[in-house]
Amino acid sequence: MKTEELFKNKIGIIGAGNIGQALILKLLEKQYPYENIKLTYNGSIFTFNNIYDNNLVDMISSNAEIVKISSILVLSVPPQSFKAIGDFNLNDDTLVISFMAGINSEDIKKQTGSNNVIRIIPTGPDTIMDSQAVAGVYGENEIANALFDLLDIDYVKVENEEQMNYIAIVGCLPVVYCRVSPESEETIEAIEKISEDFPQFRELAKKCEKLIPEEKSEEFISKFITPGGVTQAILNGLNSGKTVYESLIMGLDRNKELSS
Numbered sequence: 001m002k003t004e005e006l007f008k009n010k011i012g013i014i015g016a017g018n019i020g021q022a023l024i025l026k027l028l029e030k031q032y033p034y035e036n037i038k039l040t041y042n043g044s045i046f047t048f049n050n051i052y053d054n055n056l057v058d059m060i061s062s063n064a065e066i067v068k069i070s071s072i073l074v075l076s077v078p079p080q081s082f083k084a085i086g087d088f089n090l091n092d093d094t095l096v097i098s099f100m101a102g103i104n105s106e107d108i109k110k111q112t113g114s115n116n117v118i119r120i121i122p123t124g125p126d127t128i129m130d131s132q133a134v135a136g137v138y139g140e141n142e143i144a145n146a147l148f149d150l151l152d153i154d155y156v157k158v159e160n161e162e163q164m165n166y167i168a169i170v171g172c173l174p175v176v177y178c179r180v181s182p183e184s185e186e187t188i189e190a191i192e193k194i195s196e197d198f199p200q201f202r203e204l205a206k207k208c209e210k211l212i213p214e215e216k217s218e219e220f221i222s223k224f225i226t227p228g229g230v231t232q233a234i235l236n237g238l239n240s241g242k243t244v245y246e247s248l249i250m251g252l253d254r255n256k257e258l259s260s
């Protein structure tokens with residue numbers, strides 16, 4: 001797909017927090033027309049300050065308006081907040097791209113009304129900003145592929161949605177590596193064990209090694225964490241003395257909880 005064609009789409013980002021704003025900033029860096037991007041958030045002053053600092057105030061819209069005008073709708077609210085947004089009454093003309101962990105395509109289709117749903121789970125916002133993001137994608141759509149390419153996201157397609165559960169923990173690995181070296185026996189063992197169930201895990205885990213920041217700053221880690229999310233569950237495991245494997249399984253379990 002030609003970039004000019006892609007740029008004609010009106011993109012609406014529901015939930016412009018860490019991931020949502022990283023996506024917008026990357027799109028603007030790639031010359032996506034400012035006027036074709038709209039965003040919403042939930043009223044937090046902290047988020048507004050970021051939106052202001054990033055010069056995105058003119059993009060602020062409402063969920064009702066965004067749902068009406070967007071041909072590409074991006075869902076980047078916390079999984080726990082998705083239900084509360086309510087039904088969208090869309091049809092298949094709207095491409096819905098969900099960045100949410102946990103919520104499966106069937107539930108997204110039901111709530112949005114569009115059967116044109118793609119799920120992607122990338123590594124954290126800083127990795128998107130640095131054009132280094134690694135991701136897993138479920139679903140097939142030419143426009144979505146063009147968008148992910150534009151965002152420089154290095155993604156693998158998974159064959160079935162069950163595998164997105166493992167992708168949700170891949171997205172957390174750069175943070176895990178800030179705490180426990182990827183070369184440690186414990187980490188290697190964890191990755192091998194999980195790869196028995198999801199063989200692509202090995203390759204993705206390797207790619208995540210290049211995402212460890214030089215300074216393992218708390219800021220880098222905090223941007224990876226969606227409160228109550230999968231990364232948080234894994235870190236809770238590590239903080240309470242569990243092994244890397246046990247902590248990753250806690251992340252998998254949290255992902256399952258979020259989906260129910």
Ligand SMILES: NC(=O)c1ccc[n+]([C@@H]2O[C@H](COP(=O)([O-])OP(=O)(O)OC[C@H]3O[C@@H](n4cnc5c(N)ncnc54)[C@H](OP(=O)(O)O)[C@@H]3O)[C@@H](O)[C@H]2O)c1
Binds near residue numbers: 014078101125
């Ligand atoms: N962070 C990561 O590294 C990462 C990686 C992969 C996938 N994800 C997924 O990406 C999603 C977003 O994660 P995040 O870390 O960016 O979370 P976040 O920083 O908490 O951002 C979520 C945003 O959603 C907004 N929101 C909540 N309810 C809303 C509503 N009803 N209408 C409009 N906006 C609403 C929040 O607004 P307020 O700020 O006003 O509360 C917030 O700005 C999650 O589903 C997560 O599973 C995250």
